[in-house]
Amino acid sequence: MDLLFKELQEAIKRGKQTVILGGSPDNMQKISLALSEHDIQNDCINIDDDLALGRVNILPGALSSGFENFDLKLFVISLSEIFEVKKKRKRVPSSFKEGETIVFADLKPGDYIVHKSHGIGEYLGVNTIKADGITKDYIKLKYKDGDILYIPTDSLDNIRKFIGAENSTPKINKLGSKEWEKTKAKVKSNLREVAEELIRLYALRQKTTGFAFSRDTTWQKEFEDTFPYQETDDQLRCIEEVKKDMEKPKPMDRLLCGDVGYGKTEVAIRAAFKACMDQKQVAYLAPTTILSEQQYENFKERMNEYPIKIEILNRFKTVKEQKDILKRLELGEVDIVIGTHRLLSKDVLFKNLGLLIIDEEHRFGVKAKEKIKEYKNNVDVLTMTATPIPRTLHMSIVGMRDMSVIYEPPQNRKPVQTYVLEYDDEVIKEAITKELERNGQVFYLFNQVEKIESKANFIKKLVPECKVDFAHGKMNGSELEEIMEKFIKGETNVLVCTTILESGIDIPNANTIIVENADRLGLAQLYQIRGRVGRSDKQAYSYITYRRNKMLSDVADKRLKAIKEFTEFGSGFKIAMRDLEIRGAGSLMGEMQHGHMEQVGYDMYCRLLDEIVKEIKGEEVPLEEKDVQIDLNVSSYIPDEYISDSSQKIEIYQDIAICKNEEDIENVKDGLKDRFGYIPNEIDNLFKITRIKNLAKLKNVLKIAQKGNNIIYNFDPDLFDSDIVSKLIIKYKSRIKFSPSINPYLTFSLNGEDVLEEVKKFLEVL
Numbered sequence: 001m002d003l004l005f006k007e008l009q010e011a012i013k014r015g016k017q018t019v020i021l022g023g024s025p026d027n028m029q030k031i032s033l034a035l036s037e038h039d040i041q042n043d044c045i046n047i048d049d050d051l052a053l054g055r056v057n058i059l060p061g062a063l064s065s066g067f068e069n070f071d072l073k074l075f076v077i078s079l080s081e082i083f084e085v086k087k088k089r090k091r092v093p094s095s096f097k098e099g100e101t102i103v104f105a106d107l108k109p110g111d112y113i114v115h116k117s118h119g120i121g122e123y124l125g126v127n128t129i130k131a132d133g134i135t136k137d138y139i140k141l142k143y144k145d146g147d148i149l150y151i152p153t154d155s156l157d158n159i160r161k162f163i164g165a166e167n168s169t170p171k172i173n174k175l176g177s178k179e180w181e182k183t184k185a186k187v188k189s190n191l192r193e194v195a196e197e198l199i200r201l202y203a204l205r206q207k208t209t210g211f212a213f214s215r216d217t218t219w220q221k222e223f224e225d226t227f228p229y230q231e232t233d234d235q236l237r238c239i240e241e242v243k244k245d246m247e248k249p250k251p252m253d254r255l256l257c258g259d260v261g262y263g264k265t266e267v268a269i270r271a272a273f274k275a276c277m278d279q280k281q282v283a284y285l286a287p288t289t290i291l292s293e294q295q296y297e298n299f300k301e302r303m304n305e306y307p308i309k310i311e312i313l314n315r316f317k318t319v320k321e322q323k324d325i326l327k328r329l330e331l332g333e334v335d336i337v338i339g340t341h342r343l344l345s346k347d348v349l350f351k352n353l354g355l356l357i358i359d360e361e362h363r364f365g366v367k368a369k370e371k372i373k374e375y376k377n378n379v380d381v382l383t384m385t386a387t388p389i390p391r392t393l394h395m396s397i398v399g400m401r402d403m404s405v406i407y408e409p410p411q412n413r414k415p416v417q418t419y420v421l422e423y424d425d426e427v428i429k430e431a432i433t434k435e436l437e438r439n440g441q442v443f444y445l446f447n448q449v450e451k452i453e454s455k456a457n458f459i460k461k462l463v464p465e466c467k468v469d470f471a472h473g474k475m476n477g478s479e480l481e482e483i484m485e486k487f488i489k490g491e492t493n494v495l496v497c498t499t500i501l502e503s504g505i506d507i508p509n510a511n512t513i514i515v516e517n518a519d520r521l522g523l524a525q526l527y528q529i530r531g532r533v534g535r536s537d538k539q540a541y542s543y544i545t546y547r548r549n550k551m552l553s554d555v556a557d558k559r560l561k562a563i564k565e566f567t568e569f570g571s572g573f574k575i576a577m578r579d580l581e582i583r584g585a586g587s588l589m590g591e592m593q594h595g596h597m598e599q600v601g602y603d604m605y606c607r608l609l610d611e612i613v614k615e616i617k618g619e620e621v622p623l624e625e626k627d628v629q630i631d632l633n634v635s636s637y638i639p640d641e642y643i644s645d646s647s648q649k650i651e652i653y654q655d656i657a658i659c660k661n662e663e664d665i666e667n668v669k670d671g672l673k674d675r676f677g678y679i680p681n682e683i684d685n686l687f688k689i690t691r692i693k694n695l696a697k698l699k700n701v702l703k704i705a706q707k708g709n710n711i712i713y714n715f716d717p718d719l720f721d722s723d724i725v726s727k728l729i730i731k732y733k734s735r736i737k738f739s740p741s742i743n744p745y746l747t748f749s750l751n752g753e754d755v756l757e758e759v760k761k762f763l764e765v766l
Contacts, residue, residue: 119173119180210251258406260531280354313339316477
């Protein structure tokens with residue numbers, strides 16, 4: 001902390017605009033005293049609303065941590081740093097890591113939802129209910145025959161948005177009937193056939209004996225130390241998971257999922273190096289020629305100090321060159337071969353293949369996938385993707401596949417600023433000019449080969465100072481290579497191209513991308529294309545355009561809204577789920593499963609399949625977690641003056657409801673402070689109720705309700721331990737009454753303290 005105050009004194013001397021966010025008036029006064037104790041004079045401290053230059057400005061508000069902006073000469077410190085409230089924390093909730101995929105940010109009245117106990121209903125909105133001076137928010141749902149169900153916002157973890165086939169209208173369930181349970185049982189019965197096939201394939205792979213790679217060599221450590229960047233914690237974890245799989249005697253089949261530009265290639269490079277250390281060959285399968293060229297250069301650059309022979313096999317190579325590479329590959333004279341689907345041809349033979357790395361498997365055709373399936377039986381396979389297709393995501397959720405995920409962006413990376421708009425020459429001109437003024441480069445995506453040259457000429461006329469070139473997949477290898485080489489070297493600064501740039505091209509100086517006729521592209525495709533920029537510490541810009549006055553189809557409109565919405569880091573999972581929602585889930589397990597998914601929605605379908613898979617494998621199926629009801633006389637809601645937008649409210653309620661531990665809670669709190677400022681008491685009560693709910697689950701308490709000055713605790717009759725009662729009576733004497741009915745409960749009288757605090761303390765004693 002002393003170092004922080006020294007930095008503060010330096011900032012004052014240098015005339016920086018210095019701000020401390022202190023939250024409440026009491027905290028602001030405490031900060032003022034702390035500054036005085038560290039020799040910062042009173043005349044240097046300002047607690048007024050207006051900012052004063054050359055002074056320390058203590059203002060209301062909150063951030064999870066401070067920052068410094070050198071351009072604005074601004075130095076911002078948060079309250080938590082002054083009083084060392086908390087340590088630095090990872091910002092990924094455990095619920096997300098465990099595969100929670102609910103996305104409520106765009107839930108609108110009229111949308112369908114699935115409640116795990118009551119089935120499919122219609123979402124009507126958020127209702128604020130006031131009674132006896134207590135205010136709470138509820139999610140209002142409509143069921144068959146107009147029945148209404150109010151869901152407390154702390155129980156949002158019990159509902160999911162209904163995801164089925166596009167434009168489908170699911171059957172609404174009847175509240176209080178057995179209909180939902182019967183539907184689930186029927187779907188589960190029909191799923192058994194599918195699950196048995198999955199289990200057969202999984203069991204086959206488990207029984208197959210593969211090559212167990214040796215532990216890391218000294219060379220491996222030395223090689224990894226030459227990586228010029230600081231690895232993120234997630235990268236290191238994924239590298240470790242891949243290595244452990246490789247060291248096992250069964251063939252690896254691991255999916256590596258990480259957002260565009262998150263460092264998946266380095267994980268693959270280290271795995272390849274490990275394979276080479278055991279004299280095994282490596283094949284790297286890339287979906288495009290351009291990407292294979294770039295990865296070839298990446299591998300060569302990283303391994304140039306080591307005696308590892310790397311070759312490339314794609315259409316840029318002549319027939320003679322290809323024959324030579326194939327011959328040396330069969331003789332074992334090539335250690336790593338990088339290429340396109342050409343690698344899957346019949347004439348490609350390996351002497352000792354040990355590892356197959358696949359970049360974006362869903363980009364390959366049916367025949368290629370069949371060949372890949374053959375490889376998976378006896379060699380280690382690492383599949384990399386930035387936007388997992390729904391089937392892949394689903395297979396990962398139900399444990400049919402091992403998965404590693406990189407959640408953290410590299411240091412100093414900024415999200416891409418995305419604009420979705422009608423095409424306008426003036427906007428395009430300004431976007432290109434703005435990028436050229438900072439010596440950057442521009443990708444211009446125009447997906448019509450026959451008109452691409454005239455489009456390049458048009459850009460040249462529009463912005464005369466730019467150096468334009470164009471590229472498309474029908475060009476011959478040497479021509480395309482030359483164009484890309486010129487762009488990489490900066491000899492051209494605007495590249496008009498087709499979707500050949502979709503996968504993996506990495507040019508850090510290109511930080512503006514313009515997409516024309518974006519409504520013709522898929523969501524995952526748009527996401528990948530946008531990922532070509534923003535791969536350095538510069539702010540990147542993406543202009544997603546569609547033809548002026550064009551009536552967009554409903555699907556295209558949803559795609560464009562989604563690409564605009566998902567600009568934050570780590571959106572790959574959300575994109576995959578939204579893509580599933582837009583395209584429909586019918587093809588997930590084949591057409592025969594279409595109807596089954598329509599009956600229960602995608603999420604419940606996955607849950608039921610997961611259950612049946614466990615049953616067939618003879619594994620214990622965990623009992624469905626019983627919901628805990630909390631009904632205490634405290635106001636717990638998000639005030640309109642804090643967040644007015646109902647869709648944002650639902651998103652926050654969801655984030656709070658799925659918190660499973662203190663780390664999750666603190667992460668959500670940090671996010672709230674950063675987005676909306678100081679957290680009011682009503683929202684703080686929501687966090688306290690979440691803590692109580694998590695404790696109640698551990699103590700087998702199903703309901704906690706307040707009646708006047710008493711708190712009633714209802715226990716799960718199947719798990720109730722009667723021995724605890726005598727201990728509680730000894731401790732609390734006359735304050736406790738026990739009712740040993742079929743559903744046992746305790747009545748506990750309050751002693752006037754804070755209700756939430758008393759309930760929490762009581763549960764801790766249980």
